[in-house]
Amino acid sequence: xxxxxxxxxxxxxxxxxxxxxxxxxxxxxxxxxxxxxxxxxxxxxxxxxxxxxxxxxxxxxxxxxxxxxxxxxxxxxxxxxxxxxxxxxxxxxxxxxxxxxxxxxxxxxxxxxxxxxxxxxxxxxxxxxxxxxxxxxxxxxxxxxxxxxxxxxxxxxxxxxxxxxxxxxxxxxxxxxxxxxxxxxxxxxxxxxxxxxxxxxxxxxxxxxxxxxxxxxxxxxxxxxxxxxxxxxxxxxxxxxxxxxxxxxxxxxxxxxxxxxxxxxxxxxxxxxxxxxxxxxxxxxxxxxxxxxxxxxxxxxxxxxxxxxxxxxxxxxxxxxxxxxxxxxxxxxxxxxxxxxxxxxxxxxxxxxxxxxxxxxxxxxxxxxxxxxxxxxxxxxxxxxxxxxxxxxxxxxxxxxxxxxxxxxxxxxxxxxxxxxxxxxxxxxxxxxxxxxxxxxxxxxxxxxxxxxxxxxxxxxxxxxxxxxxxxxxxxxxxxxxxxxxxxxxxxxxxxxxxxxxxxxxxxxxxxxxxxxxxxxxxxxxxxxxxxxxxxxxxxxxxxxxxxxxxxxxxxxxxxxxxxxxxxxxxxxxxxxxxxxxxxxxxxxxxxxxxxxxxxxxxxxxxxxxxxxxxxxxxxxxxxxxxxxxxxxxxxxxxxxxxxxxxxxxxxxxxxxxxxxxxxxxxxxxxxxxxxxxxxxxxxxxxxxxxxxxxx
Numbered sequence: 001x002x003x004x005x006x007x008x009x010x011x012x013x014x015x016x017x018x019x020x021x022x023x024x025x026x027x028x029x030x031x032x033x034x035x036x037x038x039x040x041x042x043x044x045x046x047x048x049x050x051x052x053x054x055x056x057x058x059x060x061x062x063x064x065x066x067x068x069x070x071x072x073x074x075x076x077x078x079x080x081x082x083x084x085x086x087x088x089x090x091x092x093x094x095x096x097x098x099x100x101x102x103x104x105x106x107x108x109x110x111x112x113x114x115x116x117x118x119x120x121x122x123x124x125x126x127x128x129x130x131x132x133x134x135x136x137x138x139x140x141x142x143x144x145x146x147x148x149x150x151x152x153x154x155x156x157x158x159x160x161x162x163x164x165x166x167x168x169x170x171x172x173x174x175x176x177x178x179x180x181x182x183x184x185x186x187x188x189x190x191x192x193x194x195x196x197x198x199x200x201x202x203x204x205x206x207x208x209x210x211x212x213x214x215x216x217x218x219x220x221x222x223x224x225x226x227x228x229x230x231x232x233x234x235x236x237x238x239x240x241x242x243x244x245x246x247x248x249x250x251x252x253x254x255x256x257x258x259x260x261x262x263x264x265x266x267x268x269x270x271x272x273x274x275x276x277x278x279x280x281x282x283x284x285x286x287x288x289x290x291x292x293x294x295x296x297x298x299x300x301x302x303x304x305x306x307x308x309x310x311x312x313x314x315x316x317x318x319x320x321x322x323x324x325x326x327x328x329x330x331x332x333x334x335x336x337x338x339x340x341x342x343x344x345x346x347x348x349x350x351x352x353x354x355x356x357x358x359x360x361x362x363x364x365x366x367x368x369x370x371x372x373x374x375x376x377x378x379x380x381x382x383x384x385x386x387x388x389x390x391x392x393x394x395x396x397x398x399x400x401x402x403x404x405x406x407x408x409x410x411x412x413x414x415x416x417x418x419x420x421x422x423x424x425x426x427x428x429x430x431x432x433x434x435x436x437x438x439x440x441x442x443x444x445x446x447x448x449x450x451x452x453x454x455x456x457x458x459x460x461x462x463x464x465x466x467x468x469x470x471x472x473x474x475x476x477x478x479x480x481x482x483x484x485x486x487x488x489x490x491x492x493x494x495x496x497x498x499x500x501x502x503x504x505x506x507x508x509x510x511x512x513x514x515x516x517x518x519x520x521x522x523x524x525x526x527x528x529x530x531x532x533x534x535x536x537x538x539x540x541x542x543x544x545x546x547x548x549x550x551x552x553x554x555x556x557x558x559x560x561x562x563x564x565x566x567x568x569x570x571x572x573x574x575x576x577x578x579x580x581x582x583x584x585x586x587x588x589x590x591x592x593x594x595x596x597x598x599x600x601x602x603x604x605x606x607x608x609x610x611x612x613x614x615x616x617x618x619x620x621x622x623x624x625x626x627x628x629x630x631x632x633x634x635x636x637x638x639x640x641x642x643x644x645x646x647x648x649x650x651x652x653x654x655x656x657x658x659x660x661x662x663x664x665x666x667x668x669x670x671x672x673x674x675x676x677x678x679x680x681x682x683x684x685x686x687x688x689x690x691x692x693x694x695x696x
Contacts, residue, residue: 033062043079043123044068057103058089069123075115079123083109087206103207110214110231118221197422209233210241211293219247223319225251229258239263241630254284274304283320286311290337307337307346313663314353323364323373324424329354329386335362349377352384355437371425382433384441388413410613412527417481423479427452430618442466442500455479467497469512484522489516492650498544498574511544519583531586531611537579544574573598586611598625606637613641 008363030047037045048064069079092103116122126610210233227249235241247258263276274293281288285312295302309317314328333351337344353533353673360377433446445465451458457477464471475489493515502509521533575598586609591603601624606617615639639645 002042013629020462026052041067041438043070043082050366056090056092060087060089061085062087073115073121073123075113075123078112079113080633081109081111082107083213093561099205101205101207103437104210105206105208106210106212107214108212110216112214112216113219115219116222120222189611208241209243211243220251223252225249225256227258228252228359251283252316254286254316256283277305284316286320288320294336295340295444302340306334308332308334309351318424321364323371324427327388330557333358354384355381356386356433357381361440368426370423373425373427373429375428376430381435381437382446383437384443384446402531404652412530412610412613414525414527414539416524425452426454436464442497442503444500450538467500469493469495469497471496480522484524486520486522488520489518493517493539498541509574511541513539513541513577515539527610533583533586533610535583537581537583539577539579541577542575542656545572579604581608590617615641615644647672 027050029052030050034045034047035052037047044067046066046068047062048066049062050583051061051063053059062085063080063083065080065085066078068078068083069075084106085465086104086106087102088104089101090098091122093099093101114122114124129541140293159179192271211231212233215690216231217226219226229245229247229249231243231245233241233243235379243262245258245260247260249255249256258279260278260279274295276293277290279288279290289308290305292303293304294305310332311317311331314325314331314687317323318325331351331353333353335351336347338347339345339467343363343365346364349359349361351358356376356379358379360375362377365372367375374441427450429448429450429452430452431448436443436446443464443466447461447463447465449460449462451460456479457475459473459475462473462475471491471493473489473491475487478486480486493513496513498509498511498513501513515538517535519529519535521529521535523529574595576594576596578592581593582587582591583589588608588610590605590607595602595604600621602619602621604617604619606615608615608617615637619635619637621635634648636647637644638647
């Protein structure tokens with residue numbers, strides 16, 4: 001009886017186990033896996049089949065896995081389909097508290113369809129919720145041409161838009177791989193400095209990752225991006241298993257091709273074995289190459305990369321980087337690139353933009369709502385023409401001064417200030433140029449401190465060195481509705497070298513200029529702001545000298561002008577100069593303008609209309625001593641900025657001037673007689689003007 005009872009007690013469980021073994025299916029766990037995966041990834045996951053092989057390392061095979069689009073995102077295709085996904089899980093490591101260890105992941109037959117609409121909403125839930133490491137927030141400009149998500153089943157490099165064919169074989173430099181590990185034929189520069197510290201990551205410890213027969217298509221409607229990549233893991237004789245990708249498509253209206261190759265797939269937490277990569281991207285005329293090594297690429301932590309960029313215009317990088325860049329001439333830039341979970345650093349920058357060399361550091365922080373860019377840049381030599389795009393001009397040297405065809409012959413830049421670009425990122429820039437190139441510019445050096453926060457641009461200061469002095473400005477640009485900007489600017493002239501200014505104008509002179517200008521206006525371009533502006537301009541100097549030829553011509557002192565042109569006399573002393581203008585609705589009105597030299601007094605009255613770039617000024621020169629060939633009349637300075645004209649005022653010149661002109665064709669001695677003046681001597685007006693300036 002006891003034996004029978006024991007057999008019954010023991011047999012029932014055994015029978016139950018036998019029955020369970022006959023009817024058991026791993027598919028019973030599919031709902032649980034779908035629920036856990038959906039919660040982890042933030043979007044629905046469906047599994048068509050499941051098979052598990054138990055052991056110290058559990059082998060899990062998922063078939064026909066579908067990663068659906070997030071709720072509310074309408075699309076004809078799901079985010080991804082995977083025909084077969086094999087995952088190895090180290091059960092012993094997990095039981096011993098070492099976390100989730102997956103020695104190998106293999107994906108076959110993947111089809112990824114990542115999309116972002118024009119409103120910035122993406123079907124990649126990881127980029128919208130708690131982001132994958134290093135992913136910018138939804139709606140923020142993306143750092144690459146429509147990158148697929150960095151998930152647990154595909155490595156970060158494969159998820160980029162880059163695609164790959166192996167580059168030319170080259171020896172790998174930098175840290176050596178551990179003994180027994182084959183290194184891929186990927187060129188990688190030795191680190192120029194110590195790599196940044198690597199922080200801990202909660203990302204699962206993943207060993208090898210192999211991807212076969214996988215296609216990834218990325219569509220970014222906001223920037224016109226549609227790129228398809230063929231991703232494959234290949235076994236190479238000298239490099240072992242390497243990850244490659246090939247990409248073709250369009251981005252920002254330009255054709256895009258890219259190639260990528262990575263070394264033997266890395267262990268996510270093995271920071272002692274950096275992962276060598278090589279990437280080349282061609283987007284229209286812009287070309288970028290990245291070579292180097294990554295540490296922990298799955299967690300987006302640690303890098304030692306060399307980035308090179310070439311192209312005809314840095315502004316073409318704006319859709320690629322999400323960082324607003326003004327128009328520039330052709331450039332070539334290289335430097336060291338590394339990144340953390342929330343920022344990218346471009347250091348040891350060296351390159352040229354047009355004729356301007358450039359160096360320094362650049363950091364882009366993507367943790368906020370919009371990118372935050374901090375740059376400290378320096379140029380040993382700078383050509384100001386290369387910076388014309390920063391004020392709305394055209395940096396091309398063969399371009400017209402203004403790009404609007406309807407305003408041919410204009411001088412002031414009329415390209416609109418692009419406020420949407422300004423609002424795309426916050427920028428903190430420190431820039432310094434040691435030498436300014438060009439014989440036509442009076443500037444010696446240049447320094448700028450720029451803050452761009454929420455679309456408001458503050459330049460404080462913007463400083464140009466002119467000899468021992470400087471022109472220093474403070475400028476604030478605030479975006480307005482309709483694409484306008486509100487500008488408030490103050491400019492100080494501090495002991496500015498007149499000699500440098502005169503040489504830039506094709507003449508000679510000396511002394512130091514002081515003064516102040518201010519303007520407040522609203523418009524869409526520099527020309528528009530000046531045409532609507534209100535403010536004032538005040539300049540003064542005492543002492544120094546000017547080219548006598550310029551002074552003589554201003555008074556039609558024909559005899560002395562001829563001698564001055566021959567170098568006799570060569571110069572004249574400058575005793576006093578005061579100019580006081582008021583700006584009303586884009587028109588400069590003369591309140592006072594007086595120049596006193598050792599030989600003459602020159603006064604000026606009139607207006608300068610900035611709206612249509614026209615000048616209407618009258619200059620009158622009165623000699624201090626007897627001269628030969630002096631015509632006591634005013635000069636009329638008129639015309640446009642691009643085509644000014646200087647003529648005598650015929651009405652005032654009168655009969656004597658007409659007689660002198662007529663006699664000039666007959667005999668020079670007779671022509672001189674009606675144009676002799678005895679001079680007015682020292683005039684007290686300049687002293688009075690200086691006194692008025694001091695009182696102000």
